[in-house]
Amino acid sequence: MISLTAALGIALIEFGMALTPGPNMVYLVSRSISQGRRAGMASLAGTAVGFVVYMAMANLGLATVFLVVPWLFIALKVLGALYLLWLAYRTLRPSGKSLFESNELPRDSVGKLFRMGLVTNLLNPKVAILYLAVIPQFIDPALGHVVAQGFQLGAIQIGVGVAVNGAIILAAGSIAAFLQRKPQWIRWQKRVTGSLLGGIGVKLAFDAPTPAVAS
Numbered sequence: 497m498i499s500l501t502a503a504l505g506i507a508l509i510e511f512g513m514a515l516t517p518g519p520n521m522v523y524l525v526s527r528s529i530s531q532g533r534r535a536g537m538a539s540l541a542g543t544a545v546g547f548v549v550y551m552a553m554a555n556l557g558l559a560t561v562f563l564v565v566p567w568l569f570i571a572l573k574v575l576g577a578l579y580l581l582w583l584a585y586r587t588l589r590p591s592g593k594s595l596f597e598s599n600e601l602p603r604d605s606v607g608k609l610f611r612m613g614l615v616t617n618l619l620n621p622k623v624a625i626l627y628l629a630v631i632p633q634f635i636d637p638a639l640g641h642v643v644a645q646g647f648q649l650g651a652i653q654i655g656v657g658v659a660v661n662g663a664i665i666l667a668a669g670s671i672a673a674f675l676q677r678k679p680q681w682i683r684w685q686k687r688v689t690g691s692l693l694g695g696i697g698v699k700l701a702f703d704a705p706t707p708a709v710a711s
Contacts, residue, residue, distance in 0.1 A: 497639060497640060497645075497648075498634070498635075498636075498639065498645050498648045498649055499636065499639065502634040502635075502636070502645075502649060503648075503649070503652055505634055506631060506634055506649050506652050506653055506656075507652055507653075507656050509626070509630060509653075510626070510652070510653045510656040510657050510660075511656055511660060513622055513626065513657075514656065514657050514660035514661060515660060516622075518620060518622050519616050519617075519619065519620045519621075519622075520543055520616060520617055520620055520622075520623075520661065521661070521664065523539060523612065523613065523616045524536055524539055524540060524543065524613070524661055524664065524665055524668075525664065525665075525668045527539045527609065528664075528665045528668040528669065529668050529669060530603075531603055531604070531609075532669075533665055533666060533668075533669070535603075535604070535606075535609050536665035536668065537662070537665060538606045538609040538610050538613070539609045539610070539612060539613035539616075540613060540658065540661055540662060540665060541610055541613065542609065542610040542611060542612065542613025542614035542615075542616075542617070543613040543614065543616065543617040543657075543658075543661065544654060544657075544658050545610075545613075545614050545617075546613070546614045546615075546616075546617025546618045546620075546623070547617065547623065547650070547653065547654040547657060547658075548654065549614075549618065550617075550618070550623055550624070550627045550650075551627065551646070551647065551650030551651075551653075551654065553627075554627040554628060554631070554632075554646065554650070555643050555646035555647055555650065556643075575621070577621065577698070581694060581698070584691070584694035585694075588687070588691075588694075626653065627650070631646065631649050631650065631653065632646070634649055635649070
């Protein structure tokens with residue numbers, strides 16, 4: 497059984513991470529605006545499964561693999577940082593679009609939306625760092641089975657993440673319509689989003705978290 501402090505800690509961390517622009521938010525918002533809320537929810541279902549995959553792998557030994565082959569963890573960090581920096585550049589450049597501006601995207605099937613949501617989340621560096629370096633810090637061996645604790649903390653993270661992303665999907669269309677009426681707000685939204693993406697990318701590149709083993 498996890499402690500209340502650990503549960504609240506993971507919930508707050510995931511709440512903050514879910515609200516920070518990243519690959520998941522970019523994909524879910526773009527799909528919701530271009531193809532509607534149903535497409536956004538189909539993509540979110542894939543994202544949720546991605547969370548479950550990470551939770552299972554992290555608790556069943558993936559962290560041990562990274563300890564044995566540390567360059568894999570370093571490569572994941574570097575690739576994730578470069579991707580976030582590229583997203584920041586694409587947002588901040590003069591021709592870049594706001595997160596909530598409409599993009600011309602092909603209308604994909606529910607199956608493809610689900611798969612793309614899954615792949616986007618599996619390649620999301622924020623989720624990898626969360627499961628391999630953050631959640632294990634909230635596991636207390638004195639409270640019992642550490643793998644069970646890992647799954648409980650992961651379930652909290654998934655619940656908060658899906659709830660926040662679901663709310664973003666439902667609000668994406670309204671936010672986009674509001675920003676279209678307020679062009680000056682679009683410029684500020686681009687600056688804030690681009691700066692956050694760049695800041696996370698730089699932090700991810702220069703931080704040196706060590707994957708912890710939760711087993």
